[in-house]
């Protein structure tokens with residue numbers, strides 16, 4: 001079988017089997033809707049609220065992406081500072097670790113109070129705060145562990161630090177950067193939903209979930225979960241695509 | 256102090272130590288060495304004696320604690336674009352093709368050179384070392400010896416006046432190595448350069464060099480200097496002639512002294 005077709009068919013078949021098994025489980029156990037909705041209940045729920053899914057899904061999506069972009073910019077700059085200066089690394093590391101250790105669910109109400117009403121900004125901020133850490137760490141480690149010989153190829157020719165950064169250090173760190181970005185994109189997504197659910201403000205899929213809860217519309221709640229999963233997959237594979245384009249060289253052929 | 260006019264590389268009483276957690280580690284001890292313009296100097300010595308350190312000092316990547324390094328009557332304080340260097344590891348950039356790897360120094364040293372000309376130069380060198388057909392491959396698709404050859408091309412692509420080679424043939428099999436010795440001779444004939452070659456292969460040093468410096472164990476001093484008076488254009492068979500065999504025996508003896516396995520000659524000790 002050709003590899004491309006296979007790469008597409010195998011996951012699809014797996015999903016179909018999974019859905020069939022789920023439907024069967026609910027049917028066999030005679031579970032009521034509020035305990036476990038079955039896939040056949042989900043589609044009507046989707047259809048009924050299809051416009052809301054699109055609107056709220058978009059809100060969740062763009063706020064996650066903006067938060068992630070901020071995290072990339074800030075995390076990369078921070079990682080560069082820590083990667084190039086040992087003093088900065090020693091000074092910032094404990095602060096960062098401490099900051100990262102705070103459960104973000106506790107930060108959500110604080111942020112919501114700080115900027116009352118600016119709910120887009122709040123959500124983006126949480127997505128950003130939760131996701132910049134792995135990026136900063138990976139960039140700093142990538143830069144600080146660059147083998148001296150790599151630097152020396154260009155340094156021996158009298159190249160400037162900036163040239164060495166652009167031609168050697170930056171590309172060499174890309175695989176680690178994308179590894180971190182895959183973690184960060186998932187975190188940013190969690191951050192957005194955290195804000196939408198802990199501090200409901202009428203936006204995003206988290207809000208739709210919340211209204212499902214209030215109206216005891218269990219199939220809707222499950223449908224939101226599925227939509228979130230789909231969105232999460234979309235974001236993740238978006239990063240994978242970027243990785244293929246910019247750091248595809250790091251993928252070794254089969255040996 | 257005046258420098259003899261034909262000295263391309265001159266080390267004057269160079270002493271250097273690495274700072275380590277266990278205190279300073281002396282590596283070079285009062286080392287003086289002169290290489291004439293256009294000459295080929297091979298440096299041999301026990302493992303870990305400070306040969307790579309010596310290359311880094313000549314290239315200006317480090318400055319010696321004491322003493323001076325002069326290149327072409329200029330005191331070396333920082334790296335110069337007229338120097339080419341190949342390291343003990345090939346260190347090729349995995350995100351570039353072999354051709355692009357070889358072209359890298361030109362991007363720094365000759366940014367105004369047209370792309371086509373850069374590419375032609377790189378292709379020419381790759382052809383010389385037997386790597387044609389591999390221009391568009393990634394470094395990981397090449398064997399260790401092929402990577403080393405590509406690294407050699409990268410070190411001379413910008414036509415350096417001074418070429419510093421740190422055991423570039425060390426990882427190669429005997430046949431490829433002898434091929435590349437020939438290639439080195441051809442390259443030198445085509446575009447002259449002054450060369451310092453670190454090696455642990457005595458035959459290689461005799462076949463390639465005009466003079467051979469034997470370093471002592473760490474901290475390295477200049478223990479012995481040999482002029483190789485063989486014809487410039489040497490066939491490989493020259494290594495089996497009595498003169499060369501004699502030289503090899505003497506070098507072996509010197510290395511053993513450096514390793515502390517043989518007593519120094521009476522006359523040298525006097």
Ligand SMILES: Nc1ncnc2c1ncn2[C@@H]1O[C@H](COP(=O)(O)OP(=O)(O)OP(=O)(O)O)[C@@H](O)[C@H]1O
Pocket residue numbers: 273274275280282301302303304305306307308309343473
């Ligand atoms: N950056 C460094 N910091 C501390 N010590 C070092 C450093 N680089 C080399 N050394 C030490 O200096 C000594 C000389 O190292 P160098 O690499 O110059 O030896 P070498 O003659 O090239 O050895 P080889 O033949 O094995 O390549 C070694 O004992 C090594 O441990």
Ligand SMILES: [Mg+2]
Pocket residue numbers: 306307308343421
């Ligand atoms: Mg060495």
